[in-house]
Amino acid sequence: MEAFGPWRFILAAIFAGFLHFQGSCSSDAAPNYTFMQEATKAPQVSYYDYIIIGGGTAGCPLAATLSQNFRVLLLERGGSPYGNQNITNLATFVDTLKDTSPTSPAQSFVSEDGVVNTRPRVLGGGTCLNAGFYTHADPEFVQKAGLDLDLVNRSYQWVEKVMLFEPQLRQWQSAVRDGLLEVGVLPYNGYTFEHIYGTKVGGTIFDKDNHRHTAVDLLQYANPSDLTVLLHATVHRILFKTKGQSKPAAHGVIFKDAAGNEHRAYLSNETGKGSMGEIIVSAGALGSPQLLMLSGIGPAQHLKSLGIEVLLDQPMVGQGMADNHMNFIVVPSPSPVEISLVQQVGITRLGTYIEAFGRNDFVKFFELTTPTNETTTKTTKSALEIIERLQNAGMIFEKTSGPVSTGYLKLRNRNPDDNPMVTFNYFKEPEDLQRCA
Numbered sequence: 001m002e003a004f005g006p007w008r009f010i011l012a013a014i015f016a017g018f019l020h021f022q023g024s025c026s027s028d029a030a031p032n033y034t035f036m037q038e039a040t041k042a043p044q045v046s047y048y049d050y051i052i053i054g055g056g057t058a059g060c061p062l063a064a065t066l067s068q069n070f071r072v073l074l075l076e077r078g079g080s081p082y083g084n085q086n087i088t089n090l091a092t093f094v095d096t097l098k099d100t101s102p103t104s105p106a107q108s109f110v111s112e113d114g115v116v117n118t119r120p121r122v123l124g125g126g127t128c129l130n131a132g133f134y135t136h137a138d139p140e141f142v143q144k145a146g147l148d149l150d151l152v153n154r155s156y157q158w159v160e161k162v163m164l165f166e167p168q169l170r171q172w173q174s175a176v177r178d179g180l181l182e183v184g185v186l187p188y189n190g191y192t193f194e195h196i197y198g199t200k201v202g203g204t205i206f207d208k209d210n211h212r213h214t215a216v217d218l219l220q221y222a223n224p225s226d227l228t229v230l231l232h233a234t235v236h237r238i239l240f241k242t243k244g245q246s247k248p249a250a251h252g253v254i255f256k257d258a259a260g261n262e263h264r265a266y267l268s269n270e271t272g273k274g275s276m277g278e279i280i281v282s283a284g285a286l287g288s289p290q291l292l293m294l295s296g297i298g299p300a301q302h303l304k305s306l307g308i309e310v311l312l313d314q315p316m317v318g319q320g321m322a323d324n325h326m327n328f329i330v331v332p333s334p335s336p337v338e339i340s341l342v343q344q345v346g347i348t349r350l351g352t353y354i355e356a357f358g359r360n361d362f363v364k365f366f367e368l369t370t371p372t373n374e375t376t377t378k379t380t381k382s383a384l385e386i387i388e389r390l391q392n393a394g395m396i397f398e399k400t401s402g403p404v405s406t407g408y409l410k411l412r413n414r415n416p417d418d419n420p421m422v423t424f425n426y427f428k429e430p431e432d433l434q435r436c437a
């Protein structure tokens with residue numbers, strides 16, 4: 001889970017891995033995509049070259065790219081973000097995260113460590129809920145991930161053309177920038193997407209009117225005649241062939257629409273285009289291992305305890321879960337502070353990143369993100385009382401680059417709509433505390 005994680009790395013890596021298409025033969029315009037429809041309208045059985053599970057930050061660009069050469073089905077459990085004012089407006093960033101209704105684009109979840117968190121449940125995934133900050137990955141990271149740097153650089157441009165803007169720094173963000181330079185987070189690198197030490201202004205997915213642009217906008221690159229996007233399509237299980245295979249091979253999915261009706265989609269036997277097609281799981285850091293386990297791929301004992309037939313005993317599914325802790329201070333201001341989310345970053349040589357929010361509903365925000373155990377609740381309560389009295393304030397926060405402490409995910413039950421149980425083991429490794437203290 002990377003709720004407040006090393007965003008720049010994750011986002012950039014996801015895009016980099018998938019995008020290579022540069023042109024388009026025909027296209028649909030957002031938000032009136034002809035290929036997007038409710039899953040209730042889907043046939044009971046259908047066939048595609050590629051089936052993508054999860055229409056989030058990774059799933060949307062992937063579907064757009066693959067549709068240039070193949071027949072693609074994109075299945076998303078949430079609805080469309082278009083027309084949802086809470087998603088569109090920067091000022092309602094916290095309201096979207098606080099909406100805990102069953103149809104909310106933000107599914108609230110609490111980790112076994114007791115930390116409140118949020119999972120996207122909407123086409124566009126995290127780009128519909130997040131703080132919208134954009135920057136390129138560290139080239140070293142790209143190399144370690146085994147990605148082609150040239151392809152990665154071309155992919156960045158593909159994304160930037162459609163959904164990236166230069167933020168306008170006003171009083172609060174300018175003051176934070178000057179403060180970072182004063183304390184030695186140098187040099188000042190100006191407006192750049194490059195990952196370099198010092199202080200810099202990065203890109204944002206909010207335009208000059210503070211309207212959010214999301215990964216769904218990337219679907220304008222799709223070939224409309226070869227893409228189907230189904231909304232409120234929750235995948236319950238991936239179907240695997242086992243007969244005559246050395247290991248299970250995915251060949252279809254079972255998904256349910258908003259009315260609870262079951263549908264099946266299968267891979268066509270042969271795409272006829274030099275590829276056998278694939279089922280691609282891009283259901284997020286929690287949704288992906290959850291779905292694999294529900295489909296019989298995971299630690300055998302755990303699956304058996306829930307009555308799930310084991311297709312492949314794979315103990316590593318659900319392991320290595322990490323969440324990036326965020327340490328923050330609220331700074332009272334003598335004069336009004338503008339509303340803003342992340343616009344710049346101080347990249348330190350200690351492996352920490354310093355960023356800032358302008359005015360926001362901090363009380364709601366902290367209620368949303370703070371641990372729920374007895375002691376912290378008392379401490380938090382008194383802190384919130386002070387913050388509530390502040391007329392003007394901004395927030396400065398620090399995140400560490402990839403926490404060393406990791407945990408694991410287990411299924412709570414067999415319902416894909418429910419959150420799995422996740423333990424992040426925050427600060428288990430002393431190095432994490434040393435770096436951020």
Ligand SMILES: Cc1cc2nc3c(=O)[nH]c(=O)nc-3n(C[C@H](O)[C@H](O)[C@H](O)COP(=O)(O)OP(=O)(O)OC[C@H]3O[C@@H](n4cnc5c(N)ncnc54)[C@H](O)[C@@H]3O)c2cc1C
Pocket residue numbers: 002003004005007008010011014053054055056057058059075076077078097118119120121122123124125126127129130131132133134233234235236282283284285287288291342416
């Ligand atoms: C509050 C917050 C602030 C953040 N700020 C930033 C930021 O400023 N910059 C940045 O780069 N990153 C930020 N991030 C992180 C970033 O949004 C994520 O890293 C990114 O969205 C992950 O992309 P993904 O495609 O892996 O998953 P997601 O974007 O989560 O997409 C997964 C999709 O799969 C769907 N899904 C799950 N299960 C199923 C199923 N069974 N059937 C069908 N569909 C399913 C979900 O509904 C979801 O739409 C932030 C995250 C949060 C929560």
